[in-house]
Amino acid sequence: MLYTEKIRENFTxxxxxxxxxxxxxxxxxxxxxxxxxxxxxxxxxxxxxxxTEKYRDIVSLSRYLDTLYGASxxxxxxxxxxxxxxxxxxxxxxxxxxxEKDNGYKAAGLLCDVITDPYLTDGSFPxxxxxxxxxxxxxxxxxxxNNKEAYCTRMLLREFxxxxxxxxxxxxxxEDIDTIDGRYLYSLYRRCLSECNINxxxxxxxxxxxxxxxxxxxxxxxxxxxxxxxxxxxxxxPEHPFSRTESAGTEQDIFSMIYHSGRRSDSRELAVLKVANxxxxxxxxxxxxxxxxxxxxxxxxxxxNRMTSGGSGIIIExxxxxxxxxxxxxxxxxxxxxxxxxxPTEEELRQAKLGIVNSLKGITDTVAGVSSxxxxxxxxxxxxISPEEEIALIEDVTSSDITSLLSGMRxxxxxxxxxxx
Amino acid sequence: xxxxxxxxxxxxxxxxxxLYAHTTASGLRVYVYEMPGKSSVSVxxxxxxxxxxxxxxxxxxxxxxxxxxxxxxxxxxxxxNGVDSFTLFADxxxxxxxxxxxxxxxxxxxxxxxxxxxxRVLLDFFRKPLFTEEGVEKEKPIIEDEIRMYMDDPGWRASxxxxxNLYRDIGINEDIAGNLRSIRDIxxxxxxxxxxxxxxxxxxxxxxxxxxxxxxxxxxAEQLDQSGSEVPRFESAxxxxxxxxxxxxSLDRMNLSMxxxxxxxxxxxxxxxxxxxxELLMDMVLDLISGESTEFFRQxxxxxLLSDSFGSGFYxxxxxxxxYFEGDSHEPEKVRDMILDRIGxxxxxxxxxxxFEERARTSVGSYISIFDSPGSVAGSLISCHFKNTSLYxxxxxxxxxxxxxADSMLRDCFDPSQCSLSVITPTESGER
Numbered sequence: 001m002l003y004t005e006k007i008r009e010n011f012t013x014x015x016x017x018x019x020x021x022x023x024x025x026x027x028x029x030x031x032x033x034x035x036x037x038x039x040x041x042x043x044x045x046x047x048x049x050x051x052t053e054k055y056r057d058i059v060s061l062s063r064y065l066d067t068l069y070g071a072s073x074x075x076x077x078x079x080x081x082x083x084x085x086x087x088x089x090x091x092x093x094x095x096x097x098x099x100e101k102d103n104g105y106k107a108a109g110l111l112c113d114v115i116t117d118p119y120l121t122d123g124s125f126p127x128x129x130x131x132x133x134x135x136x137x138x139x140x141x142x143x144x145x146n147n148k149e150a151y152c153t154r155m156l157l158r159e160f161x162x163x164x165x166x167x168x169x170x171x172x173x174x175e176d177i178d179t180i181d182g183r184y185l186y187s188l189y190r191r192c193l194s195e196c197n198i199n200x201x202x203x204x205x206x207x208x209x210x211x212x213x214x215x216x217x218x219x220x221x222x223x224x225x226x227x228x229x230x231x232x233x234x235x236x237x238p239e240h241p242f243s244r245t246e247s248a249g250t251e252q253d254i255f256s257m258i259y260h261s262g263r264r265s266d267s268r269e270l271a272v273l274k275v276a277n278x279x280x281x282x283x284x285x286x287x288x289x290x291x292x293x294x295x296x297x298x299x300x301x302x303x304x305n306r307m308t309s310g311g312s313g314i315i316i317e318x319x320x321x322x323x324x325x326x327x328x329x330x331x332x333x334x335x336x337x338x339x340x341x342x343x344p345t346e347e348e349l350r351q352a353k354l355g356i357v358n359s360l361k362g363i364t365d366t367v368a369g370v371s372s373x374x375x376x377x378x379x380x381x382x383x384x385i386s387p388e389e390e391i392a393l394i395e396d397v398t399s400s401d402i403t404s405l406l407s408g409m410r411x412x413x414x415x416x417x418x419x420x421x
Numbered sequence: 422x423x424x425x426x427x428x429x430x431x432x433x434x435x436x437x438x439x440l441y442a443h444t445t446a447s448g449l450r451v452y453v454y455e456m457p458g459k460s461s462v463s464v465x466x467x468x469x470x471x472x473x474x475x476x477x478x479x480x481x482x483x484x485x486x487x488x489x490x491x492x493x494x495x496x497x498x499x500x501x502n503g504v505d506s507f508t509l510f511a512d513x514x515x516x517x518x519x520x521x522x523x524x525x526x527x528x529x530x531x532x533x534x535x536x537x538x539x540x541r542v543l544l545d546f547f548r549k550p551l552f553t554e555e556g557v558e559k560e561k562p563i564i565e566d567e568i569r570m571y572m573d574d575p576g577w578r579a580s581x582x583x584x585x586n587l588y589r590d591i592g593i594n595e596d597i598a599g600n601l602r603s604i605r606d607i608x609x610x611x612x613x614x615x616x617x618x619x620x621x622x623x624x625x626x627x628x629x630x631x632x633x634x635x636x637x638x639x640x641x642a643e644q645l646d647q648s649g650s651e652v653p654r655f656e657s658a659x660x661x662x663x664x665x666x667x668x669x670x671s672l673d674r675m676n677l678s679m680x681x682x683x684x685x686x687x688x689x690x691x692x693x694x695x696x697x698x699x700e701l702l703m704d705m706v707l708d709l710i711s712g713e714s715t716e717f718f719r720q721x722x723x724x725x726l727l728s729d730s731f732g733s734g735f736y737x738x739x740x741x742x743x744x745y746f747e748g749d750s751h752e753p754e755k756v757r758d759m760i761l762d763r764i765g766x767x768x769x770x771x772x773x774x775x776x777f778e779e780r781a782r783t784s785v786g787s788y789i790s791i792f793d794s795p796g797s798v799a800g801s802l803i804s805c806h807f808k809n810t811s812l813y814x815x816x817x818x819x820x821x822x823x824x825x826x827a828d829s830m831l832r833d834c835f836d837p838s839q840c841s842l843s844v845i846t847p848t849e850s851g852e853r
Binding site: 057093250283285 | 459515531559562565678714776783784792794848
């Protein structure tokens with residue numbers, strides 16, 4: 001079972017029953033996406049995870065994590081639709097199995113210190129640390145080209161969203177990095193702390209103490225004291241489908257395509273989208289896998305993924321040898337159109353629902369499953385939908401729900417990487 | 422060294438009355454870990470036939486199987502009379518997959534509490550399969566696309582270039598899926614012969630974990646009966662790898678943001694790596710050389726020689742042990758030199774007992790974490806089986822790690838003359 005308490009209008013603390021071999025505490029700070037500050041927020045994740053006032057460099061911090069029996073500390077900043085999320089996460093084994101029973105509480109204390117007590121010199125982040133981490137961020141942004149499939153889909157999303165904040169690059173802009181120094185970065189962090197919404201989650205064996213610790217860290221430090229609104233403007237679909245090709249010297253042609261409804265979706269529609277995606281290309285028995293890959297032998301990879309940012313959408317990713325590109329792309333579009341027009345067979349619908357339901361039932365098997373389902377639900381729909389509630393929604397999906405959703409989506413465009421030579 | 426866990430109590434909490442093992446009449450070793458509180462069941466069936474096992478005896482004569490044979494067999498096994506396995510499992514609410522590694526081929530499925538029928542379906546695939554010429558030929562373009570996909574992956578390419586720098590004859594020097602030429606030499610007869618030779622119950626292990634009852638699993642596992650199967654054509658043969666590496670560096674080019682490197686050592690003491698104790702110690706030694714808790718890591722990180730992607734590890738099999746350090750750097754040669762210096766200095770000074778003690782706690786945490794999910798328990802049971810050990814043995818090792826053995830391993834491994842550097846560097850503008 002998962003329980004939620006609104007500590008304040010913009011601060012939610014949730015916890016789950018604990019019977020696991022791991023414990024996890026997650027605190028997310030949600031800030032608006034702004035072109036001017038997103039590079040700085042990305043850099044914050046690097047700087048905050050490298051030191052605290054008590055553990056002033058990455059080595060002493062890592063050694064402390066070792067003494068907590070290999071607790072893992074993770075700080076990231078990512079853009080999720082219309083918001084930047086600074087995600088703080090600590091994961092550890094419970095004291096139950098150890099000679100040190102306070103292991104989890106100590107790990108939670110470290111996470112709170114990372115948020116509220118970073119290492120500062122003269123009231124700002126140390127310039128030396130900031131310079132090192134700027135280089136890491138620069139590398140991280142430039143690494144995006146190394147994973148060709150992910151790079152292609154990022155290119156697709158930028159093209160699709162154009163001027164909408166959802167289309168801004170996830171990690172910010174390389175050209176902004178040089179303008180950042182420790183003083184600016186710390187003032188940005190103070191602003192984020194003041195203006196954010198807070199979502200905390202705990203699954204562990206020391207609930208009362210950890211809850212008190214987290215609540216006092218948030219409330220006593222004025223975190224989220226002056227929250228701001230997010231830009232919820234809807235997505236405008238491109239008037240005509242776009243097509244962009246980039247030369248990447250790849251062996252295969254790698255491409256991503258997008259279909260989108262352009263309107264907001266509720267939790268029921270998201271359940272329909274989940275089933276529709278599963279039938280189209282979300283599992284190894286889906287139409288794209290069975291027809292485009294297995295029957296026609298047009299590629300090895302051909303998958304579809306749900307997209308919930310700015311409304312319901314489906315992104316299809318595939319790669320194939322250049323001579324098969326056109327045939328592969330056209331076959332994928334035929335499969336989408338056929339499913340949108342005629343819907344799934346009864347058998348396909350039953351299989352897809354069964355697979356999704358079994359996977360939802362398995363969520364509670366691990367702390368990682370419980371926490372990722374919680375945040376995916378909260379960040380996708382703005383409220384927590386339990387696995388049981390989601391199962392009921394999935395069971396209700398009909399063939400006509402799927403045709404209605406897919407036929408309401410428009411083909412919006414394609415991005416492709418290939419070798420010009 | 423003082424144990425950081427109460428071994429008896431952890432054993433009681435995690436293992437006793439939960440872990441069962443049994444060998445079926447046909448010789449299949451079956452492991453069951455009962456997790457009554459969980460909602461999903463994880464099943465892994467592994468065969469001791471992986472991509473490196475290319476050296477065989479064919480009626481007494483040495484023969485080298487085409488690279489990618491084990492992987493090709495994995496692709497085709499899950500198809501019977503034109504029916505794809507994925508459909509059969511999905512029909513029963515289970516999601517299935519299969520993968521080939523250097524040392525084995527593993528078939529997995531995950532289901533809800535209703536695991537019995539999918540388990541029967543899984544075992545049924547290991548009766549005599551019917552590979553056809555048409556089916557095998559049709560699979561080749563799909564595998565060709567898979568091979569090309571790996572060629573577009575710089576990390577994969579850096580690793581296999583490294584293996585080719587180090588090994589002449591061990592199958593690790595070939596891509597797991599083979600290459601565009603080698604898979605042309607694979608036909609349905611060869612796959613049938615390999616199936617008969619290697620997919621025998623005695624060369625396989627089954628792990629079932631989750632809300633299951635061991636008696637029921639053991640009963641179903643008896644279904645795997647290959648008593649009528651063919652006399653095997655092939656027998657495993659060892660490779661005759663010569664001492665010494667082939668080249669100490671290689672350079673390849675791709676469309677990348679910055680150079681990617683793999684620094685590897687061709688280790689000689691691989692035989693003892695059949696003992697899992699050395700695997701656990703090697704994990705610790707590698708972390709103590711260059712893990713985030715070392716001053717060495719900070720020095721490299723702060724001087725921008727390394728990115729966040731830096732890591733280390735090892736590959737081991739009956740005939741090889743390859744330790745490696747990999748990541749991205751503008752100066753891969755300098756990274757290699759600094760790692761060699763670091764190792765030399767550690768060999769002279771010995772491992773720091775305080776750091777060793779701290780790192781040992783991480784092993785304890787990792788061990789306990791295995792038991793958090795049915796999937797990780799199943800994977801660990803299979804790994805232990807092929808290392809001739811058990812989860813009970815591991816708890817003793819992580820509870821009482823031996824710094825002297827770790828020091829001795831450090832001194833025996835990482836010989837600079839057996840080191841090679843594989844670099845993938847960005848394609849220059851206008852160059853392919």
